[in-house]
Amino acid sequence: MPGYAVLAHPWWIALLFALAVGHLTNVCTTLYLHRSATHEGVQFRPVVEHLMRFWLWLTSAVVTREWVAVHRKHHAYADKEGDPHSPAVVGLPAIVFGGVFFYQKAARDPEVLEKYGAGCPDDWVERNIYTRRSSLGIVLMLVLDIYLFGIVIGPMVWTVMAIWTPIMGNIINGVGHALGYRNFETRDRSRNIYPWGLWILGEELHNNHHADPRSAKFKAHWWEIDVGWVYIKLLSFVKLAKVGYARSLSAKEFAAKHYTEKVAVPVAEKLEKAGEELEKAKARIDTAKTEALAALQPPEPTVD
Template sequence: MTRLFSEHFPASSAPTPEPLKLSWVSIVFFTIVHGLALLAPWFFSWSALGIMILLHWFLGSIGICLGYHRLLSHRSFQVPKWLEYAIALVGATALQGGPIFWIAGHRLHHAHTEDEEKDPYSARRGFWWSHMLWMIYPKEEFFNPNLYRKYAPEMARDPFYLWLDKYYLLLQIPLGVALYLLGGWSYVIWGMCLRAVLLWHSTWFINSVTHMWGYRTFETNDNSRNLWWAAIVTYGEGWHNNHHAYPHVAKAGWRWWEVDVTWWAIQVLRSLGLATKVIMPPAVKN
């Protein structure tokens, strides 16, 4: 597995474990957003629910799963640069970090899967660590731009990605204004706060539960699993054992019943001539 990412990870001696330091900024941020999300029942409307579902899919499936993950992290297919930038903007709006930060951390996860020091969200450190504590106790090498950028060097050379990685939070301003103009505070609470919380935990489930529960199709050198309900809430990412066995393959669900909504979007792009060099599973290459 490490060999697949060797171009990004030069050999080095084992790092000395650094003491954990609590990030109060992270605690306050996550507490505020979760608290605002709890207000959702008092701001309910059917249209607000619809907006939340739409944005959960658009920002999650298109922005994170298709964009940050399969396109930018693994380069499992190619799109024109203008479209790549547009998809990266969608991913950055999901409020899961800038693109270089996200991609660098994910590449480290694959290069050193479940290593307690080198994998940012190693499942061997327990459910809560892999789910969210790795952000509450941030390690310098994973959160300092001067350090993590070396794991996504092609993006660190791109002025657009450097800007987006630094200022991605600003995208919440036009999103919030647009939602308020469309439906007032109801749309803001449901479309921004509740959507962010649900999408966070959906994504974090891939780091936590799919390294603990589910079935294994491939005997990989880690504990990655295929978990049906995680695949539903993450638009196909829950077929995690398939992904760890063949990380550069664009399709996560291989069997007919392994539903992969993000793969459907890639197929649409391919049918339009916008997605090329799509890497398929070995058994179904065409």
């Protein structure tokens, strides 16, 4: 069977193909799903938007409305009870190794879709193919991979593709809220995993993103690299994209303007903690009261 493969050899072509597919999926995820459909910081020409939607269907089985709704809810409750996937709530290992299951749980909740899924594509192809047949695309990709690389390498290439999106999601949603540096004292625990967003195209700059979610540009310092933003600039240059909003202030100016609550945040946290302590103290008083009342009760008469 491997002999049927058009590009069965050499092996490195299969590797390059898998990396290229993964890269394109990352491009569509950060540009279309995240920066455009969810936060509306950039709009693409219909032809580009359709190509990205088609590619995501073919390689990830992600339904736009589900992704958008879950991610908007994440921003609404970031690192608090109600966040669909927060390492602060359920622990870092749970998100890094199983974040996809938290995502699926929220994506299957009709209330989440109803409340946070507004404005997503609702055309014929979305309803009848991308949503109703959301897994058909990756099945077609499996057929294509087997055709190109044979019955052994083909499924291996396909597996890399199939686990690519969940792994990337788990890293951003887990590590991006646990490890790294912060430019902005946001109320959540978001962090910039790494200053050079090469691998996941700027999504590494997660604290910058949480500080100003609508901005199509994630980089905040000149030395930070946001490859997704480079793609947006290129598409804008050839009139295939239109930036709605991109942060123009420097990190220092933006922080001074919007995050002067560097002092207020710790105070709010202290107040919250004091409230919790008060509740605990009240509970202790109630217990002591109950015990004291019980002690005052006359002893049961003993029968000789």
